[in-house]
Amino acid sequence: xxxxxxxxxxxxxxxxxxxxxxxxxxxxxxxxxxxxxxxxxxxxxxxxxxxxxxxxxxxxxxxxxxxxxxxxxxxxxxxxxxxxxxxxxxxxxxxxxxxxxxxxxxxxxxxxxxxxxxxxxxxxxxxxxxxxxxxxxxxxxxxxxxxxxxxxxxxxxxxxxxxxxxxxxxxxxxxxxxxxxxxxxxxxxxxxxxxxxxxxxxxxxxxxxxxxxxxxxxxxxxxxxxxxxxxxxxxxxxxxxxxxxxxxxxxxxxxxxxxxxxxxxxxxxxxxxxxxxxxxxxxxxx
Amino acid sequence: xxxxxxxxxxxxxxxxxxxxxxxxxxxxxxxxxxxxxxxxxxxxxxxxxxxxxxxxxxxxxxxxxxxxxxxxxxxxxxxxxxxxxxxxxxxxxxxxxxxxxxxxxxxxxxxxxxxxxxxxxxxxxxxxxxxxxxxxxxxxxxxxxxxxxxxxxxxxxxxxxxxxxxxxxxxxxxxxxxxxxxxxxxxxxxxxxxxxxxxxxxxxxxxxxxxxxxxxxxxxxxxxxxxxxxxxxxxxxxxxxxxxxxxxxxxxxxxxxxxxxxxxxxxxxxxxxxxxxxxxxxxxxxxxxxxxxxxxxxxxxxxxxxxxxxxxxxxxxxxxxxxxxxxxxxxxxxxxxxxxxxxxxxxxxxxxxxxxxxxxxxxxxxxxxxxxxxxxxxxxxxxxxxxxxxxxxxxxxxxxxxxxxxxxxxxxxxxxxxxxx
Numbered sequence: 001x002x003x004x005x006x007x008x009x010x011x012x013x014x015x016x017x018x019x020x021x022x023x024x025x026x027x028x029x030x031x032x033x034x035x036x037x038x039x040x041x042x043x044x045x046x047x048x049x050x051x052x053x054x055x056x057x058x059x060x061x062x063x064x065x066x067x068x069x070x071x072x073x074x075x076x077x078x079x080x081x082x083x084x085x086x087x088x089x090x091x092x093x094x095x096x097x098x099x100x101x102x103x104x105x106x107x108x109x110x111x112x113x114x115x116x117x118x119x120x121x122x123x124x125x126x127x128x129x130x131x132x133x134x135x136x137x138x139x140x141x142x143x144x145x146x147x148x149x150x151x152x153x154x155x156x157x158x159x160x161x162x163x164x165x166x167x168x169x170x171x172x173x174x175x176x177x178x179x180x181x182x183x184x185x186x187x188x189x190x191x192x193x194x195x196x197x198x199x200x201x202x203x204x205x206x207x208x209x210x211x212x213x214x215x216x217x218x219x220x221x222x223x224x225x226x227x228x229x230x231x232x233x234x235x236x237x238x239x240x241x242x243x244x245x246x247x248x249x250x251x252x253x254x255x256x257x258x259x260x261x262x263x264x265x266x267x268x269x270x271x272x273x274x275x276x277x278x279x280x281x282x283x284x285x286x
Numbered sequence: 287x288x289x290x291x292x293x294x295x296x297x298x299x300x301x302x303x304x305x306x307x308x309x310x311x312x313x314x315x316x317x318x319x320x321x322x323x324x325x326x327x328x329x330x331x332x333x334x335x336x337x338x339x340x341x342x343x344x345x346x347x348x349x350x351x352x353x354x355x356x357x358x359x360x361x362x363x364x365x366x367x368x369x370x371x372x373x374x375x376x377x378x379x380x381x382x383x384x385x386x387x388x389x390x391x392x393x394x395x396x397x398x399x400x401x402x403x404x405x406x407x408x409x410x411x412x413x414x415x416x417x418x419x420x421x422x423x424x425x426x427x428x429x430x431x432x433x434x435x436x437x438x439x440x441x442x443x444x445x446x447x448x449x450x451x452x453x454x455x456x457x458x459x460x461x462x463x464x465x466x467x468x469x470x471x472x473x474x475x476x477x478x479x480x481x482x483x484x485x486x487x488x489x490x491x492x493x494x495x496x497x498x499x500x501x502x503x504x505x506x507x508x509x510x511x512x513x514x515x516x517x518x519x520x521x522x523x524x525x526x527x528x529x530x531x532x533x534x535x536x537x538x539x540x541x542x543x544x545x546x547x548x549x550x551x552x553x554x555x556x557x558x559x560x561x562x563x564x565x566x567x568x569x570x571x572x573x574x575x576x577x578x579x580x581x582x583x584x585x586x587x588x589x590x591x592x593x594x595x596x597x598x599x600x601x602x603x604x605x606x607x608x609x610x611x612x613x614x615x616x617x618x619x620x621x622x623x624x625x626x627x628x629x630x631x632x633x634x635x636x637x638x639x640x641x642x643x644x645x646x647x648x649x650x651x652x653x654x655x656x657x658x659x660x661x662x663x664x665x666x667x668x669x670x671x672x673x674x675x676x677x678x679x680x681x682x683x684x685x686x687x688x689x690x691x692x693x694x695x696x697x698x699x700x701x702x703x704x705x706x707x
Contacts, residue, residue, distance in 0.1 A: 003517070010513040035299055094299065113604060114341030116533035118540060128546045138544040141513065211510035212533040215341040216380065220508065226299075252514045259505050260477055260702075 006134050007252050013141035015248025016148035017207045021221050022228035022240045023155055024199030027192050029226075030235035031159070031172055034083065034193070035090055037098040039200055040222030041105055044215075046071045046201020047208030048112050051119045054205075060121055064205040068198040075197025079190050087189070101218065109215045116212035119205055144206055151199070156237045168192055172235075227266065231273045233283025242281050246273075327371045328632060330623070331393030333386060333404025333414070334429065334616075336378030339508055339533040342604075343406040343612055344378055347429065349602035350609075350616035353595065354624055367624065370632035375399065379410060381507070386410035390417050394424055400634055401641075403620060404429035406612060408451070408480030411436050418444045425638050427623045427645070430615035433479040435699040437664035443638075445645045445663045447622040448581055448615045451480050452487030452700065453693050454555040456669055458579035459491025461687070462552055466577065468492075468524040470500045471552060474515055474538065475529025477504040477702065484554045485529045486700030486707040488579070493706035504702055509534060512541045525549055528576075531556035539569035553578035558674050558684070559611050573682055576674045581654055582611045584672035584684035595653035608683075618652045625650055655691060662695070669693045 021043055028036045046067040054063035078100060086092050121140060128136035159165040171178045171185045179185050204213070207221070224247060232243030250269050254262035273281060332351065335343030351374065352362045359365060364373040375397050377389040386405050390413075393399045402424060405414055411431020418426045418441040426444045428436065432451040437444065462468045471492065475481035481504075489499060500523045503515045510533070519526060526549050530538050535557045542551075551557075553576045583592065595617065599609045609617070626648055630640035649658045655668030671687040700707055 006517050007514050010511070010517070013513075014511050090299075109336070109341065114336070114343070114345060115606075116339070116536045118536070126544050128544070136546050138513070138541075138546075140544060212537050214339065214533045215336075216338045216508070217510075252511070255503075255505065255509070255511075255514050256518060259503060262509075263506055 002133050002135070006137075007256055008249065009134060009137065010141075011249035011252035012245060013145045013248075014252060015244040016145045017203065017210060018224055018228050018247055019148050019241050019244035020151060020203035020206055021200060022225035022232075022244055023151060023237060024196035024203065025225045026229045026232070026235060026237060026240040027199070028196035030229050030233075030240070031168065032189060032192055033172065033234075034079075034087055035094040035097070036196075037094055037222065038078065038101040038104065039196075039225060040218035040220075041101040041108075042071050042075060042197045042200035043204040043207065043221045044108060044213065044218040045074070045104060046204030047119065047213040047217075048108060048117075048204075049201065050205030051117055051208060051213060054119050060119070060205075060209070063119065064202055067201040067205050071201030071204075072194045072198030076190050076194040078197075079193035084186065084189070101222075105215060105218050112213075114215055116214040117208075118212055119208040121209055140210065144210060147206060152237060152241050159237060164188075224266075227270045230280055231270055233280030235284075236280070236282040239280055239282030326369070327373055328367070328401065328627070328634060329373045329375065329397065329399045330401045330403050331390075331397055331399030332374060332376045332429075333379060333389055333393065333402065333406070333410070334376065335381045335406045337380035338382070340381045340406055340531065340612075342532075342610075343381070344376065345604040346606075346610055346612040347404070347406070347616045348376070349599055349605045350613040351620050352602045353598045353617055354620045356598070358624065367627045368632040370627075372627070379405060381407040381410060383409040383413035387413045387417060390414050394421055400424065400638070401623065402426045403623060404431075406430050408433045408483075409478050412479055415439045415441050415444055423637055425641060425645070427619055429619060430612050431480075432483070433699075434483045434695070434697075435479075437662045437695070438697065438699065442663070443642065445622075445659075447619040447648075447657055447659075447665045449665065449667045449669060449693060450695055451484040451555060452490075452696060452698070453667070454580040454669060455484060455487030455491065456579065456693055457491065457688070457690055458552070458577065458671055459488050459493070459497065460495045461671055462492055462525065462577065463495035463497045466525070466550070468497065468550070468552070470498045470523050471525045471527050472500045472519045472523045473502045473527040473529065474512075475502070475504060475527070475554065476507045476509075476531065476534060478507055481529040481554060482700045482702055485527065486698070486703065488527060488552065488554070489703075489707050490698075499705050502704055505530075505534075507534065510537045512538045513545060516542060516545045516547055519547070519549070523549060525552050527552045527554070528557040529554035531559070535559075536569065539572045542572040543569060547572065551576040553674075555580035556611055570676065570682060573674050574676055577671065577687065578674075579669060579671050580611060581667065581669060582609070582614055582672070582684070583654055583670045583689065584686040585677075586686045587670075587689075589653060589655060591651060591653045614654060618654065618657065621652065622648055622650070622657065655689075660694060664695050666692055666694050
């Protein structure tokens, strides 16, 4: 039983990282319906920027903030300059962001090399915490779970309860009508792209603290966050959280009971959900 | 919700994802190159990993080739051997057999190379050997891929100038049981051909000495989260065998620290290699005391050719503080190829017969000991048992425990196994 709980907790803490990456994508892809293939690149770039800042200053929070701001601004630039004019042309957007992603990851390979690095954390956080039933558990994983919950709740409130959130939802549903009411839709979409990219970069610093940063992680995180967003339902933050938990639990339990098939099972999850509920678990039927 | 312009959403997504997956193996190292099968030019196509968890492979390959080519007045892009111009082109892979196959075909069929040099990783090696069987006019010299079966596949145009991964573990199992007194070992290894052979080599020796296996976890390559795998290690286990490499090994070691694993480790040949030790993660307390076996000598190795090689290596762009297993194997293999080309005077006529005769009977003293060839075009080499220690400067380094000379290949090809192999 404690074994089962331990695996479940591992799945939840892994899901926290997946959720943080996917929360940005659920804004950009799920809500705005812009297919950004550069999301994985934002994750990796954020991780590397955070890594450099933390190494220079020794301050993890500064690293996370710096990465989020830098990559957020890059996202704003990409949206305003490269994507905005043909935002509704999905194929073009996918190809442009794909190009950005390929160029970006190759540049990162040139600058940061192909060796795995990890964002350093203070020694005080590298300890195990005594939990009831489970026993020793790494403190850092629990902290990341807490961070993900805070981000998730904050984002849900932001989208559903604030005026800005309602403008975003209105802009996505009918951008011309929203414009007609005097809202600068271009600015609103730009800000969402900024926020989505910043979240990916923040996730990069969090993920880069727990797992290695290296070329190739961009592709796997893009893929995992697409699975999370699609399983959870496009544009739904609670849906992304549920999707992330499912993906995290499946991959951890599979690693124990069917290690060879753990990747297959993760994608099988997506296939099953889409077969039963094509709009995703919390998605709205269109 | 109005989605009238959105018909392209699903196809665009599908195409995008497909291209991302395809491109991860193909986005780097496309140097191009023209077909030059005749005349005075010899074209060598190099395969190395530029993506994935062994993404540093290309840098290591270039560092190794740089050392070998600079010694004869050339560069990583080519030079002159016996009056013949040698041109070197590179193709990057992501360490999987799929991209290795794509890229080796590109080198042979588009770039028209005469000789293929590489690849890095085990599954890639098996794909390349299978391809070598279909193009007998091209000579293949292996880079660092080390599954046992590669030189047993009957490809007479395929040469390997280093040991296979089972040979690298020779003697370590007995050492772990007799000297370290490990009676029960838990095995965590990546799920592909190289760790099968590497772990097979270790556990066959360990079990023969009387040791027991308390469990096996075969994890997919690229696994970064080891918390659950670590929790599977049963009580009463004396040590953990870590058959992981590159980023996977670094992840495991750092998570072993945060999860409070206090068991000693036995490393596969690339687990506590310089690439893992060079990372920034806090892995010292997990890595110190780890014993491992492989073709890389540790500190205290006295071969007079070793230090000059290390000195030349560290001057290369993007070199690690000390040569990794990959640069050493790529160097020994590429230098063997140069020697073969010199001995055959760069003569590629008659289906490269002179070159192949020279390669098949080559003998030379490499930085890591004497290399000679057996009848399967597989090298007979020296092998080292090493231990990770903390140096006086506080950095982790590898120290020699013992070495074996003239290690020859066994004929057992290992597969995924449970318990003892």
